[in-house]
Amino acid sequence: MAEILQLVIAGLATGAIYALAAIGFTLLWQTSQTINFAQGEFVMLPAFFALVAMNWFGWPFWLSCLVAILVSVLLLGMVFKVIVVDPMLKQGVLPLVISTIALGLLLREGAKDFYSAEAQPFPYIFPDRQVSVLGVQLSLSQIGVLLIALAVIAALQLFLSRTRTGRQMQATAQNPTVARILGVPVERMILYTFIINAALAAMASLLISPIYLAKFSNGEHLGLAAFVAAIVGGFNQVRGAIAGGLLVGVIDNLAAAYVSTGYRQSVPLILLVLFILFRPQGLLGRREERAV
Amino acid sequence: MQFSKLAVAATAAAIVLGSPAFAQNSVLLPVIIELSGGGATVGNNWKNGVELAAAEVNAAGGILGKKVEIPAVDTQTNPGVARAAIQRALDDKPVAILGPIYSGSVKASMQLTADAEVPQIMGGEAGDLTAQGSKYIFRTSFGQNISMPKLANYLRDGEKAKSVAVVFVNNDFGKGGRDAIIKELNSRNIKVAADLSTEAGQADFAADVIKLKSANADAIFIYLNEEESARFLREAKKQGLNKPMIGETTLLGQKVIDLAGDAANGVKGHVGLTVDAPIPAVQEFGRKFQAKYNYKPDHNGLKGYISVYMVKAAAEKAGKLDPKAIAAALHGMTITPDKVPGILMEASWDNTGEIDRISFLAEVKDGKQVITQTLPKLKN
Known part of the structure; x- marks a missing residue:
């Protein structure tokens, strides 16, 4: 029982990080029909921004994390939208998807050449101590990661539902044409979603890199996990992405412990196939119909 | 023309x-x-x-x-x-x-x-x-056929281990090491408390460490590649896996120590080659x-x-x-x-291309590999 509880907590902690990346997927899709296949690399890269700030400029860890988030917002949010998304979106969804795949490869190889092909140590945000909860030894770091990820998600949900800008962003996501008629600055709202996506990706990067170590290839697994989480949860709902992320994290851990580490990566993919076959709208997603 | x-x-x-x-x-x-x-x-x-x-x-x-x-x-x-x-x-x-x-x-x-x-x-x-x-x-x-008997002797005589959990990487290197150490442990009547396969390039070792905690072995034998070794040690420290961690040259290598940081301290094992050799x-x-x-x-x-x-x-x-x-x-x-x-x-x-030379037992202390014993060549 203690083992299962530890596995579930560890899975929730990793799953919450997947959820941060998965939310970005759904936000971009909802507001701008952008399927960002470079999302994994968006999570990989901010750790390198922080490493450059720490190791090249000698800045303290907390400042380096802040700089990583700001640089991510600028490059992976604003510049990404202006340079890649805006020109390509006019050509349709498929050319944009191909562009993001190319961008992902570029970022991966760029990180390798610019920094290193080897994994780099990355500091833990929380101390690596244990706490006893109901007689079960749990990692303080895992609990901290889980809490911080959930706090970020809760803040985002509050922002989207309780603020004027948040509601305008939701209106943009639901129907940009009507939103524009109602006076919502749709273009600015879309830009905000890219900024939020970049900030969430940076948060995910700072939380996952102490576990994975910072490495150029981390995006491959993270991008896939986030994509699966978004689909399983429901591609058109932020709360679906959260549920999907947590579910994928827990299933991944249980599969590693009770099936085999060899098959652990296939288990979330099997889950994805099952959802596409039997519940295509995902756990919490809305069913969408197209008019002919 | x-x-x-x-x-x-x-x-x-x-x-x-x-x-x-x-x-x-x-x-x-x-x-x-x-x-x-x-x-x-x-x-x-x-x-x-x-x-x-x-x-x-x-x-x-x-x-x-x-x-x-x-x-x-x-x-x-x-x-x-x-x-x-x-x-x-x-x-x-x-x-x-x-x-x-x-x-x-x-x-x-x-x-x-x-x-x-x-x-x-x-x-x-x-x-x-x-x-x-x-x-x-x-x-x-x-080769593992030379290093594993030395390690098994150390587990029996140095650590006095009656049970050992084995965690290995599922590639030719890891499977060869796993097969060799289990054979040597069995021949010394040391119980294999867990036999955990992990994947090359694996990023998250949380589930493996939790399984090892449950196995409650006297020592853990770790046979992974460099980056995976470091990730494993970091996760083990994070989750408070307080058992002797024993490995071969790779586990005590400088790159693992650099990547794992404090988590590498206390790791022991057999080292065939090291720049810290006396x-x-x-x-x-x-x-x-x-x-x-x-x-x-x-x-x-x-x-x-x-x-x-x-x-x-x-x-x-x-x-x-x-x-x-x-x-x-x-x-x-x-x-x-x-x-x-x-x-x-x-x-x-020898005639098969196998190498023989002296080797070492070592421990990681304060982020440095320290040689504790020199082992002679097998054939002088």
Whole structure:
């Protein structure tokens, strides 16, 4: 029982990080029909921004994390939208998807050449101590990661539902044409979603890199996990992405412990196939119909 | 017309004569090695070690008066890529192939070097590499068939372990090590409390560490590649896995210590090669390497370095730069540092290409590998 509880907590902690990346997927899709296949690399890269700030400029860890988030917002949010998304979106969804795949490869190889092909140590945000909860030894770091990820998600949900800008962003996501008629600055709202996506990706990067170590290839697994989480949860709902992320994290851990580490990566993919076959709208997603 | 024929012939001659196959004035030693992918750390160490040795050998007049050339090709830590790279390298008629390190890549390519009758001086440690009958495969470090009995003795006598949990990486290197240590543990009546397979490149070890906590073994034997070792140790510390962690050379390597940080402290094991060895020539190599490449080499740096000196010593013994003669010379050869200083420690090769030399027991203390005991050669 203690083992299962530890596995579930560890899975929730990793799953919450997947959820941060998965939310970005759904936000971009909802507001701008952008399927960002470079999302994994968006999570990989901010750790390198922080490493450059720490190791090249000698800045303290907390400042380096802040700089990583700001640089991510600028490059992976604003510049990404202006340079890649805006020109390509006019050509349709498929050319944009191909562009993001190319961008992902570029970022991966760029990180390798610019920094290193080897994994780099990355500091833990929380101390690596244990706490006893109901007689079960749990990692303080895992609990901290889980809490911080959930706090970020809760803040985002509050922002989207309780603020004027948040509601305008939701209106943009639901129907940009009507939103524009109602006076919502749709273009600015879309830009905000890219900024939020970049900030969430940076948060995910700072939380996952102490576990994975910072490495150029981390995006491959993270991008896939986030994509699966978004689909399983429901591609058109932020709360679906959260549920999907947590579910994928827990299933991944249980599969590693009770099936085999060899098959652990296939288990979330099997889950994805099952959802596409039997519940295509995902756990919490809305069913969408197209008019002919 | 006559002129154009002449031009074509001259161009063809220039291309052919300019190719390495006909570069008679050099000793071609292609370095087929892991420069990216999961093996990037070990491969870069090996490549830099080779570069350092080649520069020294060339400065001292080369091998039999000819300069050493060491073109490097990245295997991407992929056996298929490694095999193709070695196939291409063999087309250039090299004197020897240096690499790869990953046992899977060695296994995929060793038939090619055997067929071409070119010595392959490699870093693989899987036990069966030297048991396949190739007369052209040579180790630079112990195979698992040599290192695992030493480790099992340490687990029994040093740690007094009655039960051991084994965690290994599911590739040729890891499976070979796992099979070898379990055989040795069983023969010493030490219970295998857990037998956990992990994947190459695995990023998250949370589930594995939780399983190991439940296994409650007296000691944990860890047999993973560098980056995975570091991730495992970090996760183990994070989750408070307070059991003796024992491993082979890789687990106590400098890269693992650098990546794992505090989590590496207390790790113990058997080390075949280390720049921390209490041998002045080895420590001097470590200083030269650090000065040139700005990082402390692990055992793969040493392996790459001595590989060049193996070729040099064997070629000088054979008296010619003939690959077949060099392989024959290495069989049954003992190279001593008094005659070939670059070999650093006395080493012998048997007729299968297996290496024998002294080795060490070590522990990581305060982020540094500390040698606690020197173990003699198996056959003096």
